[in-house]
Each structure stands twice: as C-alpha cells, then as structure tokens.
Amino acid sequence: MFKTYEELRKKVKNEWNPLLRSYLSGEEMFPVEMKTGSATVADYKHQLAVIDENITSLLSHSKNVKGKGYLLTLTKRDFKDRMIAPRTEPVLAIWETTEDLIYTLEKEKEWKRFVGNVALIREVLPALESWMMENCKELTVANRPWAGLLDVCNYFLRHPRPNVFSREVPHLQDTKFMENHESILRSLLDFLIPEHIRDSTASKLEKRYYLRYSEKMVHLRSLDKSVKSKDGFDEKQVPTASFIENPCYENTVLILENQKCLESLPELPSTLAVKRYGGVDVKFFKEVPWLKDKRIFYWGDIDEHGFQILHNLRTYGLDVTSVMMDLQTYMTFKEHAVSGERVEATSMVTLTKEEAAMLEYLQCHREENRLEQEKIRHSYTLEKFKSIYVKTSLLI
Template sequence: MITSAEIKKKALRKYTDYLRNVAAGITFQQIEIPCNKKASDTIAEYQREFYDIRSLSKEVKGYGYTIEWKTIKNKMLGTQDFPSKITFETADDFERFLQKVKEVADFRKNVALINGKFSKLQHWIEKYPQKVIDNSEDWNNILKVLDYFSKNPLPKLYIRELPIEVHTKFIEQHKAVISELLDIVIEEYVDKNEKDFEKRYGLRYDEPMVRMRLLDKTLATSYFSGLDDITIPVSLFLKLKMSISMAYIVENKVNFLTFPPVAKSIVIWGKGYGVASIKDSELLKSTELIYWGDLDAQGFEILSQFRSYFARVKSLLMDKATFDKYFENDLGTPSKINAKLNLTTEEEELYSYIKTNNYRLEQEKIPQSYVVEKLKCRFV
C-alpha cells in the first residue's frame, strides 16, 4: 500500500506544474496521486500502512488528500479496505499538505509584481516558477535593476557605478537570474555572442591590457611625453592612432623587453594566443606588421591566426636557417591542429617538419646579436 511519505513525494513532483497554473491564472483542478501499490502480505504490516496513510488524510486532519476506499477480499489479509483513489480536491488542501501556503502566497504576490512591471516576463515565470520562489525576497531589487537597464541599455559603466538603489554587491550576487531576465527585457541590445555579464549588457569591466614599447624615442616624445613602455586597456589600444612605419608583435615577454630600437616602430607583447585581443586595432590596420613567435607548432599556429586578421603579416626569424642554426633538440607541446594554416610555402614546410617531430626552438635561445643583425638586414 502506498505510504504518506510516498504521497508527499509524488505531490511534490506535481508542485511545479501547480505553480505554472497559478502563474497562468488557470483555475485549480483536483490533483490525483496514483495509488496502485500492492499491500503487504501480513496483517500487522497492512494495519501499519493503513493507519499511516489515513493519519495524514483530509478525513483525519481536515485538509490534505482525500482517500476513496474500496473493500477487497484478500487471500492473505481477508476482507480489508484499500485506497482506490487519492486526490487533492482544493488548492488549500494541496498547499497545506505540502506546507507551501506562505510560499505560494508570496509566489502569487511576486508574479503580480513582476507582471505589473514587465508583462513580457510572463512566459519566463511560467517556465521557471521555482526561480521566482528562489528569489522571493529579492524581486523589488531585481525589478529596480531591470527598470534601469530598460531605460538605459548599454550604460558603459562599471556595475558598482550604476545609479540603482540596491547594495553594491547585489547585481554581482544575482547575475544568473538578472542575466536571464535582461535577455528578455532588453533583447535587442544584448550581445548574444558574449557570455560574460559585463560584455553581454554593455557594461565596463576590468579589461585585458595591451603592453607596447615605442622603439623610437621620437615617437615616445611625440605621443607619450617620453614614456616608451606603455600598458593600456584593450578598448583604448583598439582606438589608438599614431604615425608609425612598423609594428612588431612578439610572443614572449623577454623578447618584447629586449627588442632593439627601430625607427618609427613599436613592439607589442602578443602573449601567445592573446593576439586575438588586438585584431580590431585601428593602428594595426594601417601599418606594416611583423610577427615573431617561437619556432614550434604553436608559434606557427599563432602566426596563422594573426594572419587571418591581417593578411599582410610577415614573419621574423621563423625560418629554416634560424632553426638549424640554434636548435638544441628541445621538444615542444604536441599539436592537435589538422586544418590548413595560413602560411607561406617556406613556413608551411618548416611547420610540418617541426610538428611531425615535436621540435621547439624558443625565441629566448636566439642571441640578441643575431636579432639585431637580421633587423638591420631586412627591415631598417
């Protein structure tokens, strides 16, 4: 025979659908709980089960589930009463049995509150009623946030700067639910390609930084009051404009720091695959570009990636002669890239050779004198 605990478990499974109907304004219809479980084989067990199920019924408690009994003659138990149908006949019976009266009352209040401000959230409420409940105490503040963004989409402020009357950490602590709602409330302004909250909704954030050195003192004096080692947020670097002849992008920090002087030129620390962050740079669209990476599979793969942003990129010291001269039998990281890369014929041949053997020549192992010599020979 079904137990009162099993009835509660099955009733809880129907609770979400009940909330959906409440949110949709659908009149309550009685809820039936399947009760076709076989009774135990001993009279003692039957009596225990009988009194258990009856003890929490509406017949005894005045609320809860209603039991329809059917008298059956059982070979083991004799003639006994068994439940043939269990139902919750009213919303009050259902809520009181589950001890959800206050929760449902708050849910109704919050549904009205939300819909009063943003009727377009009705579908979300019906789909995720538990989320309305999980944030029961926070809806006034959540709605303040939504109201601000609906009037000021893409505000270009840090979260802590937003002039919303909620405590400073509220948005940060409720990003998940606020994000779902903003996707609906300001749908036309949302950058759906971004998962990061700040980027998705046009806020300022702690950006990655771009570090560059000015290799010509004249440039440093003209643009940065003589400063020649500059670190700025990506968004500002992308807008940067200077009159230069060449921009070098190097993979590793040591080579960035020791890059020799070159007239009308700058060097940027690419940080490996970090080159993606500067692909929309105004400055790089209008100057010659040289990329210098490690002589390993990843170095050429980064070169190919960078060349996909700027087709005119040339490589520096990523040739067979340099490799043969300074290679010390070091091994690299195996590459899983199988796609055709954007490399010259010579680069492709060296890449294939290095990748097949998992060889690696790091930039730092190329002497500074050799770097200076090649720069003078080729680009200065």
C-alpha cells in the same frame, strides 16, 4: 501494484510548476487528481504483505488521517476467488486546495517565498509579469535579494546604456552585488531591455550590456622615431577597444609575446610593435579592421603554442609573416630549449611548408619543444630584423 506514499509524492512533484503558474495567472487548477494504482488477483495471492504495506503507507499520510494533504478515495472490492477476502482499496488521490498540495510537496517555505516575491515584483516592477510566468521557479530560490535586483532593473530601464562601472550603479547593497547575481540579472535585463544588448554572446554583464569594464591593455611601441611627433609618444599602453578603433600611422605591425623583447627591439622604419597583456589570447586581432591594410610580422616562441597563435592570426584574414620561428634559429639556440606544453589542435593548415616542418620537429622532440623568444641572443635579433627589412625593401 499500489503506489507507496513516496512514489505518489515523487509523481506529484510535476504539479509544482503548474501550481506556480496558476497562482500567477489566477486560473484554478484544483482539484488535482491522481490514480493510486491497482493490484491483480495474482498480486493478492503472492504479495499480500506488500499490498497491505503500500495501502497503509498511502492512508497514513492522507488527508483522511492527517486532515491535510491528498484525500484518498476508497472503494470496496469483491473477488470471485474465495481465497481472497473482500478488500477496501484506494482508487484516487485528490488534492483539493493549494495548501493540500504544498503540504504533500513539503514546499511551505518555497511557497511563502514565492508569494512574497510575486507581490513585491508586481508592486515595484509590474513589467516583469510575463517574465515571472516563464521563470516562476526563480521566485522560489532562497536568499535572492529581490529588492536590490529590482533597483538594478529600474536603473537600467531609466539608463539602458549607462556607460558606468557596475559598482557605480546606484542603490547597490555592495560593490559586488551585480557580479554575485549575474545569472538572474542577465535573464531580467534580457527581458526588459532586449534592444540594448551590446553583445548577446557575452555572459559577463559588463560586456553584454553598455557598462564600462576594465579592459586588457595593449602595449604599443613605435620603432620609428619620426612617428613620435604625430601623437607625442613612442611607447604607451592603451585599452584593447582603443587599439581596435584607432589605426596606427605605421605601415608595418610587429606582434610579439615577450615584454623584454619588445623593449629591446631595434629602430625599424614605419613599424609598430604590439604586445597584449593577458596571455596568448589573440582573438581581439580579428576585430581590428585596419590591420588588413598593414604588413604584419609575428614573432613568437618556437613552440606549439607559438605556431597555434600564428595559425589563428592567419585564420582571421591577416597576412602574417613569421619571424625567427624557423629551424635555423632553433638550432642556433637549441641549448636553451626546454619541455613545453602540448597543443591539442586540429591541422594548422595556414602554416607554410617550412613552419609545418618546424612544428612537426617540435612535436617529435617533446623534451626540447619550447624555445622562448627571450632566449635568442640580442645581436642575432638585430641581424635578423635587418635582413628581413632589407629583403622586403622596408628600409628604403
């Protein structure tokens, strides 16, 4: 059966990308030819109306009639069956020029945009020639400010590790320019400065390249007064990177979730309390090499999330002991337990037998599966820490 105009146009869409590439390479791709299909004798006998409609569709949109688009090659066909009169059939659709193909594709605006962007890039940053060949469709996207994008690219070529905030990059059209065009800039900069990619797994420009960015903070409080004299502070907030890079003086690190609990901790020898702003994400602890030389306690909420965090910390190779996340503590303050979010996680194999039993209890009591650490009475907290430190000889 003969193709309709829409079927032919749908199939020829596959020539759009080759057309863009041929323009960039300067290689000739015309004429482009495509068979229009054929009809059998049986088709003529049983679907004559459909055949005539298809042929009419092809011819009415052709260069033969319109003066542009595909040129339809026609041939006369005779039939042995006397019931079928000789017919003039289309055989081949031929696009002779770029303009003809663009007309059929209805891509006039995209083509004009593409040609203009190619000219601009070749003038301003010819180093992108092979990038254009691999990403030619990117040059047809509407409302893409190539002049500004090229300004950013040239800046990074001059300063591949600028160590400035993205809004400080010169010549930006607005302070959110790089954020609003993150995807295309990532593609361009990966091509232009591959040896200056800081983190290839990061999607954000600030982390992927050497830009400054607002880091989540870590709240530190030394619970040993004697440590204060070493850096002048017993409590401070530092960027995550600073925490990672600078080992603490204390021998013990206490990780916890709640700000109020951190503020009310008792004095403890050679202990640093740590709370990170920005939720329960503890992945950054994996990047802290000096923690492996410390004794680590984790005091979290008695809920499924708390035990998930405990498990995660241990999978990072850290020797972590849980604090006040046991059945005795839970039962003592059970009246404050509420319903909390479930954790869809695989087996938490790093939990001790007692911790796993506590987790199982929470999973079986969904209406009372969350006891927040701030609900634990302060006097109980003091006694518990005293007991822990005596047992581990940390008070000596």
